[in-house]
Amino acid sequence: MPYKGKEEKVPENKIQSTKSKYIVVIFFIVFLLTWIALNIALSEKSSQKIxxxxxxxxxxxxxxxxxxxxEEGILVEKASICGCNDILNKLGNSCVSKYQTNPKDITLNYILRGEEREIVFTVYGGMADYLPGVSRSIYYEGDERPSRADFKLKSINEEEQREFLLPLVTKIQSITSDEEDQIRIAISLVQSIPYGFSEKIISFGNNNITYSRYPYEVLYNNQGICGEKSALLAFLLREMGYEIVFFYHALENHESLGIRCPVEQSLGNTGYxxxxxxxxxxxxxxxxxxxxGITLESNPEVILISQGASIGSDWYEYEDADDMKKIRGGEFLLFKNSKLNELKEKYGLVEEYNPA
Structure with a gap:
């Protein structure tokens, strides 16, 4: 007769241990499949980004x-589909103005991270001839008098001029979709326009004063002083959607621009x-x-031009500006000349700045 041994019983704790291992394996497989599915979904979403x-x-x-x-990432004129503003007339796919006469091409230079580039832009003598005839007067009832802000806004908001400046905004935004670089291009482009006063003299009340150019005239003449060039840049950045102010330093008789930014980086904690x-x-x-030998020591008058977006907290310009201040203040001693030359090349810095 065959031997019938006693049947061994598997310990309960061993069975539980085996079950636990299976559960861990199943959980890991489910987690892995979920992770793979999620990554595929995110990848598809990224590829389908608007x-x-x-x-x-x-x-x-x-x-x-x-x-x-x-159209495929490029802004093109299609008046046949998109129409025209009321003050313009439709001509094919373009919107044209009665001041769109005597065209000439100008070259606008700019520097982006040390690389020199240019924009070819068409300007019109008809608009340049129209603007000097626009009234500069502003009238209020009672004792209220026009402010510096009123005159600035009048210069920037001229509606006929706007239609001739908007194509430049479009050109800048067509160069890159990077919004930070769009700002950099606009700034460098205006900074690179030569400095100079207008030779025109106009009568204002009982006084004769130097003619102040409209922003479009700065482009057409390829020349402007601090307030005129600041007005042109204010227009460009406003149309890009940013919060912009004028800084007016009365003591130094100097105007510059401010853009909304983190307070810790701003001028005098103004937020600009x-x-x-x-x-x-x-x-x-x-x-x-x-x-x-003039430096900006006075507290400026802050004139709001437009509300809008702020630039971020991680711009490389913040550190570069700090380095430049250290160089001028004699703090930056190690490799001073090397750093100065690097910044000059990166931004196209010059030796002389005009205060007025």
Whole structure:
């Protein structure tokens, strides 16, 4: 007879241990499959990201800036689809003005991270001839008098001029979709316009004063002083959607621009970063010494031009401006000349800045 041994019983704790191992394995497999599925979904979502042109207009839709249409990432004129503003006439796919006469091409230079580039832009003698005839007067009832802000806004808001400046905003935004670089291009472009007073003299009340150019005239003449160039840049950045102010330093008789930024980087904790427009410089650099040994010491009048977006807290210009201040203050001794040359090349910095 075959031997019948006693049947061994598997210990209960061993069974529980085996079950636990199976549960861990199953949990790991479920986790792994979930992780893979989630990554696939995120990858598909990323590949299907909503595509826009440089001004934020969705593909195959009209821009808020008539007559532009977003076509495969490029803003193109399509008045036949997008229409024209009331003061313009439709001509094919373009919107034209009665002042759009005597065209000429100008070259606008700018520097982006040390690389020199240019924009070719068409300006019109018809608009340049129209603007000097626009009344500069502002009237209020009673004892109220026009302020500096009133005259600045009147210069920037001229509606016929706006239609001739908007194409430049579009050109800048068509170069790159990077919003920070769009700002940098606009700033460098205006800073690179030569400094100079107008030769025109006009009568204002009982006084004769030097003619103050409109922003469009700064482009057409390829020349401007601090307030005129600041007004042009204010227009460009406002149309890009940023919060902009004028800084007026009465003691130094100097105007510059401010853009909304983190308070710790701003001029005098105003919440606006300084942009010098008379010549190439670094955003937030308020240590510039102007011709005659002038520096900006007074508290400026802050004139709000537009409400809008702020620039971020991680701009490389903040550190570069601090380095420039240290160099001017004699603090930056190690590799001073090397660092100075690096900043000059990066921003196209110059030796002289005009205060007025």
């Amino acid at each position: 595509r826009t042109c440089g001004d934020g207009t969705f593909y195959d839709t009209c821009s808020l800036r008539k007559p532009y249409f977003c 970063c300084l942009i010098e427009t008379t010549a190439p410089s670094i955003i937030t650099d308020n240590s510039i010494e102007y011709i005659g």
